[in-house]
Amino acid sequence: MTTLVFGHKSPDTxxxxxxxxxxxYLTEVKGAPAEAVxxxxxxxxxAFVLDRWDLPKPxxxxxxxxxxxxxxxDTNNPAELPDAINDADIQAIIDHHKLVGGLETKGPIDIRIEPLACTATIMHKMIGADLAQAPTNIKGAMLSCILSDTLEFRxxxxxxxxxxxxxxxxxxxxxxxxxxxAEMFAAKSDVSSFSDAELLRMDSKTYEVGGKTFRVSVLETTSPATVLSRKDSLMETMPKVATEDGADQVLLFVIDILNEEATLLVPNDLVKSVAEKSFSTVAGEGDLLVLPGVVSRKKQIIPNLAV
Incomplete structure (x- = not known):
């Protein structure tokens, strides 16, 4: 049976x-039929990367x-996977995030988790010399993944x-x-065709902190003003998205790639309190909070969240 290979919901690069x-790698090098989905x-x-390297959209x-x-x-979190994931026959996990728990396998499996910025970096190490067989577009995908997850090393x-x-x-x-x-980030920054709800879900993950469930969304962009010009409608949409997704609150961080800072939208007292406790700052009276130097959800946002 063909093995399905997939990452988390709301797929990024x-x-x-x-x-x-x-x-x-599984299909061409190991001779084990596999399909990316x-x-x-x-x-x-x-989507830009798929087109740039002439890769088929899974x-x-x-x-x-x-x-x-x-x-x-690129995940080990059941909340980011299909509901019945534990009924599947999980063969392997390759990831660079912290262990969350909750996955159950049919037997012993291969697990490779390393504290690197990108799953593709781990795969490069695992494939090793066999990467010489890889077509240009697979190498292009690998480079794109690393540049995306590292924000070009920022x-x-x-x-x-x-x-x-x-x-x-x-x-x-x-x-x-x-x-x-720059081409990749320009493509990422073009969000004009997306609704507010789509933007809030585009790059988001669910986390529980202090008895509250947060949908933590990040929008990485070289044009933060384009996103922030929609802040009023985004904040109006947050409660609906939170309710539909079983969360108490959406936290939206607009990441300015070039200036290396995040802007958090502050629609209510809950988010204001979370911001002050998480980032040792005073949110003030406005509905925007700038967090200098904050660009990583995994390393700088999630570990610091407090209620």
Missing amino acids: DSTGSPLIWAW LLGEPNTEA RIIDAVEAGQPVVIV SPTTTQEDRAIAEALANDLEIDIPAYA
């Missing part, structure tokens, strides 16, 4: 590219059948391994990293 990379529409940057699924062999990448999650592997891939592909990253 890493959760779009890494399944394609690993499905290629997505748990939702890819974001604008991921089909979108919303469920897996019992006994279906799967490889999970993120504090970036390691020397991430940078070295990205630079080696760029050299092999004859890609100028600053120019290509």
Whole structure:
């Protein structure tokens, strides 16, 4: 049976590219048929990467059948996976996030989790010399994933391994990293065609903190003013999205990639309190709070959240 390879819901570039990379590796190198699939529409940057490297857009699924062999990448959180994930036959997990718990497997499996900025960096290490067989578009996907997850090495999650592997891939592909990253970030910043609800869900993950459930959304952009010009309607939409998604509150952080800072929308007293307790700051009377140096949800936002 063909193994399905997928990442988290609301797929970003890493959760779009890494399944394609690993499905290629399993199928072409290991001789084990595999298919990359997505748990939702890819974001604008991921869609750009697919087009730029002439990669097929994986089909979108919303469920897996019992006994279906799967490889999970770029997450180990059941909340970010199909509801019946524990009924599937999980073969392996490749990830760079903290362990959340809750996944159950049919037997011993391969697990590779490393404190690196990107799943694709781990895959590069795992594939090793066999990467010489990879077509250009698979290497392009790998480079794109790393540049996306590191924000072109600006993120504090970036390691020397991430940078070295990205630079080696760029050299092999004859890609100028600053120019290509600028193209990627421009694609990510074009959110004009998305509704407020779609923006709030585009790159979001659910976390429980102090008895409250938060949908933590980040929008990484080189044009924060474009997003912030919609702050009133975004804040009006937050309660509806929170209710529909079973959360108490949506927290939206608009990440300014170039200036390396986040702006948190503060629609009510709950978010104001969370901001003050989480980031040791005074939210003041406005509905925007600028957090200098904050660009990483994984390393700077989630670990600090407090109610």
